[in-house]
Amino acid sequence: MKGRRTDMALDIKPSTRRRELLRALIGGFVGAMAGFGAAYLLYQWVNPIVEARNDWLEEFQGLLFNVVPLGTAIGAVVGWWVVRRFDRR
DSSP: OTTOOOOOOOOOHHHHHHHHHHHHHHHHHHHHHHHHHHHHHHHHHHHHHHHHOOSGGGGGHHHHHTHHHHHHHHHHHHHHHHHHHHHTO
């Protein structure tokens, strides 16, 4: 094996990439939890008001329930975006 050179350079890139992805996923999860909490509180606050109505606003009760998954999804995207934004600095 004389005359043959093997380069033993370590590639740090995959580990760093994995760490960035993990941070973004954790940020998305925390954002989803925060979005879920905020949307659920909004639902709990507005739902009794809508339920007590006897006019056309009562029909929005089903639509109002969709605020919870929508808030969760928006929270996840915002959490992911914030973490990715801070990673690039």
